[in-house]
Amino acid sequence: MEPPSPTSTLALDGTTTVPRLGFGAMQLPGRWNGPAADRAVSVAVARRAVELGALHIDTAAFYFSGGNRANEILREALHPYPAGVTIATKVGPLRDANGLMAGEAEPGQLRGLVEENLRELGVDVLDLVYLRVGRLGTDRADSLAERFAVLADLREEGLVRHLGVSNVTRAQLDEARTVAPVAAVQNQFGVLDQRDGDLVDFCATVDIAYMPFFALGGGHSPLDGDALAKVAERHGATPFQIAVAWGPARSPSIVQIPGTASLAHLEENMAAASIVLDADDLSLLAAGGRSAGA
Numbered sequence: 001m002e003p004p005s006p007t008s009t010l011a012l013d014g015t016t017t018v019p020r021l022g023f024g025a026m027q028l029p030g031r032w033n034g035p036a037a038d039r040a041v042s043v044a045v046a047r048r049a050v051e052l053g054a055l056h057i058d059t060a061a062f063y064f065s066g067g068n069r070a071n072e073i074l075r076e077a078l079h080p081y082p083a084g085v086t087i088a089t090k091v092g093p094l095r096d097a098n099g100l101m102a103g104e105a106e107p108g109q110l111r112g113l114v115e116e117n118l119r120e121l122g123v124d125v126l127d128l129v130y131l132r133v134g135r136l137g138t139d140r141a142d143s144l145a146e147r148f149a150v151l152a153d154l155r156e157e158g159l160v161r162h163l164g165v166s167n168v169t170r171a172q173l174d175e176a177r178t179v180a181p182v183a184a185v186q187n188q189f190g191v192l193d194q195r196d197g198d199l200v201d202f203c204a205t206v207d208i209a210y211m212p213f214f215a216l217g218g219g220h221s222p223l224d225g226d227a228l229a230k231v232a233e234r235h236g237a238t239p240f241q242i243a244v245a246w247g248p249a250r251s252p253s254i255v256q257i258p259g260t261a262s263l264a265h266l267e268e269n270m271a272a273a274s275i276v277l278d279a280d281d282l283s284l285l286a287a288g289g290r291s292a293g294a
């Protein structure tokens, strides 16, 4: 069977259709700890993303840099949002006015955070809201049931269409599913970091979308390596394009949300939609992009 291509779609909770190649808005305001991006360019990037078919956009109210806020940039660029555009946001992490991480929201703070996203995006209902838990790279064992139940109530009230969980273990996903339907998981996963592969596979078996973050290395790891270079050469593509195309080919559960604040990088990443990786490519990349022999 041919692997799913980046142009295919999947349906959240069997209802809301999203393309397998979307867009991550975290870079739009600028770097996490500054400097802020050129807002006019970021507005243009958001508009172009939708023109190019990235109809699923991932954002958060805690994505800001200087005076730029990701949600407000999306609103300026796209409101009223064209039919078919799905905007996913997330709540949980707290950042102070200086941008420093300030712990995790208590259950009683979550409604206010959801309302902040509604306000900033200028919508009455949020398409998809993740409960984002824990810190990157730490042991993520905390119970999330009480917090997820708050989001489930907001969904019942009609403020949210679909719920997701982010940065979770399998146990935390299982726990969330006892509280309410989980439409999507957003964890760290990409061709260079495939440690979450079991959870990706599990999501495919239960029709949960898996939206990886840092699929392009997050700007922290260089996208290089023998296998990536070899597959890129085969397709006349760049390593970034192969990293984009690899996710949907790796699993039917994966929806890519590559992030950029650059129009040129956006065009490059979206052009990966036409790349269909074959079994040889997938086996070269199976152990990560860095080892051609594995």
Ligand SMILES: NC(=O)c1ccc[n+]([C@@H]2O[C@H](COP(=O)([O-])OP(=O)(O)OC[C@H]3O[C@@H](n4cnc5c(N)ncnc54)[C@H](OP(=O)(O)O)[C@@H]3O)[C@@H](O)[C@H]2O)c1
Residues within 6 Å of the ligand: 023, 024, 025, 026, 027, 058, 059, 090, 132, 166, 167, 186, 187, 212, 213, 214, 215, 216, 217, 218, 219, 220, 240, 241, 257, 258, 259, 260, 261, 262, 264, 265, 266, 268, 269
């Ligand atoms: N749930 C979570 O905990 C969590 C954590 C992090 C991110 N996220 C979400 O996941 C999305 C993706 O993550 P991310 O943006 O941090 O990482 P990413 O998509 O892995 O990579 C983005 C980085 O790669 C660069 N880049 C993108 N395309 C490129 C290209 N074609 N050539 C060269 N460089 C390129 C970007 O710089 P330029 O801007 O210069 O292109 C940026 O530094 C975010 O937008 C956010 O929505 C979620």
